[in-house]
Amino acid sequence: MLQLSAAQPHALHDVAATRALEAAAAASLPAHTLMRRAGAATARLALALAPHARQIWIACGGGNNGGDGLEAAARLQQAGKAVSVTWLGDPSTTPADARAAWQRALAAGVPFTPGPPADLGPHDLCIDALLGIGLRATSQRGAAHELRALLAALHASPATLLAVDLPSGLDADTGQYAPGFAPDAPSRAARHTLSLLTLKPGLFTGQGRDACGSVWLDDLGCGALAPAATAQLGTQQQADGRQAQRHASHKGSFGDVAVIGGEGLSARGMGMTGAAWLAASAALHGGAGRVMVALLDEGTTLAPPWPELMLRRVHALDWPQLTAVCGCGGGEAVRAVLPEVLARAARLVLDADGLNAVAGDSALAAALRARADAGLSTILTPHPLEAARLLHCTTAEVQADRLAAARALAERHACTVVLKGSGSVTATAGERTIVNFTGNARLATGGTGDVLAGLIGARLAAGLSPHAAASSAVQAHGAAADQWPAHQALTASALAAALQ
Numbered sequence: 001m002l003q004l005s006a007a008q009p010h011a012l013h014d015v016a017a018t019r020a021l022e023a024a025a026a027a028s029l030p031a032h033t034l035m036r037r038a039g040a041a042t043a044r045l046a047l048a049l050a051p052h053a054r055q056i057w058i059a060c061g062g063g064n065n066g067g068d069g070l071e072a073a074a075r076l077q078q079a080g081k082a083v084s085v086t087w088l089g090d091p092s093t094t095p096a097d098a099r100a101a102w103q104r105a106l107a108a109g110v111p112f113t114p115g116p117p118a119d120l121g122p123h124d125l126c127i128d129a130l131l132g133i134g135l136r137a138t139s140q141r142g143a144a145h146e147l148r149a150l151l152a153a154l155h156a157s158p159a160t161l162l163a164v165d166l167p168s169g170l171d172a173d174t175g176q177y178a179p180g181f182a183p184d185a186p187s188r189a190a191r192h193t194l195s196l197l198t199l200k201p202g203l204f205t206g207q208g209r210d211a212c213g214s215v216w217l218d219d220l221g222c223g224a225l226a227p228a229a230t231a232q233l234g235t236q237q238q239a240d241g242r243q244a245q246r247h248a249s250h251k252g253s254f255g256d257v258a259v260i261g262g263e264g265l266s267a268r269g270m271g272m273t274g275a276a277w278l279a280a281s282a283a284l285h286g287g288a289g290r291v292m293v294a295l296l297d298e299g300t301t302l303a304p305p306w307p308e309l310m311l312r313r314v315h316a317l318d319w320p321q322l323t324a325v326c327g328c329g330g331g332e333a334v335r336a337v338l339p340e341v342l343a344r345a346a347r348l349v350l351d352a353d354g355l356n357a358v359a360g361d362s363a364l365a366a367a368l369r370a371r372a373d374a375g376l377s378t379i380l381t382p383h384p385l386e387a388a389r390l391l392h393c394t395t396a397e398v399q400a401d402r403l404a405a406a407r408a409l410a411e412r413h414a415c416t417v418v419l420k421g422s423g424s425v426t427a428t429a430g431e432r433t434i435v436n437f438t439g440n441a442r443l444a445t446g447g448t449g450d451v452l453a454g455l456i457g458a459r460l461a462a463g464l465s466p467h468a469a470a471s472s473a474v475q476a477h478g479a480a481a482d483q484w485p486a487h488q489a490l491t492a493s494a495l496a497a498a499l500q
């Protein structure tokens with residue numbers, strides 16, 4: 001068993017791949033072995049997480065997820081713990097593995113109760129074994145009502161919560177709760193999730209990260225049988241975009257970045273040059289050799305906030321030599337320069353208003369698509385609303401399956417896509433989709449997206465592939481936020497300066 005950290009990449013397997021592994025493993029092992037291992041792992045983690053729990057309540061559903069809970073209950077009872085179980089199953093209909101686990105719990109003397117103990121406290125433990133990967137979109141009304149009442153009790157309890165396989169009601173593939181299953185309010189209790197056999201993508205994106213808390217993995221001894229991964233969590237450490245800096249390096253060795261954006265105050269009375277400066281600062285601190293800024297300011301001359309930055313007009317940019325980061329604070333002015341940027345930039349990171357312009361203009365969309373045919377690389381960095389505009393759907397539809405949305409956009413525009421938000425997704429056709437495991441809610445502050453675009457630009461300019469540049473920058477950007485001192489405000493400009 002291991003606790004997940006951002007230090008190592010991990011394979012992710014969707015429900016179909018996990019079911020295939022379960023079938024292969026079950027075929028090679030004596031009956032009930034997998035569930036016994038699952039129950040033993042759950043009991044082991046329960047004892048480690050709450051060694052002083054006065055009582056442990058286990059809510060078990062009628063399927064095999066509930067069977068894991070029953071198996072754990074038997075073991076915790078045998079270990080001398082005060083356990084109680086609420087089981088929604090029916091011995092005549094429950095799957096064979098779960099029925100065997102129920103019999104073992106009965107034989108061990110586990111007490112069965114209709115609901116949670118009345119006096120669960122913060123030092124106690126609740127185990128959520130109601131629903132795992134067998135979640136269906138609809139179910140019989142009666143069962144759902146009882147199940148939801150138990151789930152509400154789990155969510156409301158002050159006790160530490162350990163979810164078996166995944167938080168009940170969370171879709172393992174998408175990271176979205178099924179309707180009616182999300183907690184009413186964020187819980188203050190500690191949360192842990194013990195993923196069994198495989199790690200599923202939904203644990204790490206969308207609502208998954210908040211739902212899971214700390215994630216643990218036990219492969220039940222079946223890791224060697226795992227099929228090909230369907231996606232990947234985190235990036236290789238060595239792909240961090242920092243090329244070994246040779247003594248013979250000069251500023252051109254690390255690539256030129258040109259930030260194109262920052263609509264001026266005179267255009268519509270809304271100055272947005274700060275976004276361009278933030279992206280430029282991130283590119284600079286992210287290791288770019290030279291950083292140029294082409295402001296969309298209609299002639300105003302501003303001194304750059306850092307002397308290392310060089311001002312350019314768009315028409316004076318040396319396109320074949322540079323990586324363009326276009327759109328940050330671009331407002332409406334970016335539309336006018338996009339035909340040239342799309343046609344000429346050798347490498348391009350398109351962000352924010354650049355994306356909105358493409359979404360609303362079929363000629364620009366065609367020019368974007370043509371870049372791939374011309375061998376020019378492009379990275380799009382939409383947040384969910386921008387992705388929805390590009391896909392001509394709703395934000396809710398994007399969030400309903402973030403991996404699918406990122407892949408669809410990458411396919412449609414023949415480029416790399418970073419779909420931002422909790423558990424950012426990097427997708428490129430023909431590459432393994434990467435779900436990011438760093439970052440936190442402190443990044444939800446103005447300008448951090450501009451910082452990310454600039455950092456991606458620096459890594460693309462340094463020679464990484466678009467997929468590696470994007471995913472490694474997303475990881476580094478999140479890691480910088482994770483390491484941020486708790487007492488210090490996280491601002492985008494300080495974040496840019498802290499990048500390595």
Ligand SMILES: NC(=O)C1=CN([C@@H]2O[C@H](COP(=O)(O)OP(=O)(O)OC[C@H]3O[C@@H](n4cnc5c(N)ncnc54)[C@H](O)[C@@H]3O)[C@@H](O)[C@H]2O)[C@@H](O)CC1
Nearest residue numbers: 034035038062063064065131132133134135136139144165
């Ligand atoms: N069979 C085995 O040996 C193993 C099973 N494992 C466990 O088994 C789980 C999968 O088991 P199952 O396939 O039985 O599925 P689950 O136990 O996840 O879910 C099926 C149960 O939930 C109910 N249900 C489904 N959708 C519902 C909804 N929307 N509202 C209300 N009730 C709903 C069903 O009626 C059924 O009782 C995994 O997540 C894992 O915890 C793992 O331990 C690996 C080994």
Ligand SMILES: [K+]
Nearest residue numbers: 128131166168
């Ligand atoms: K569960």
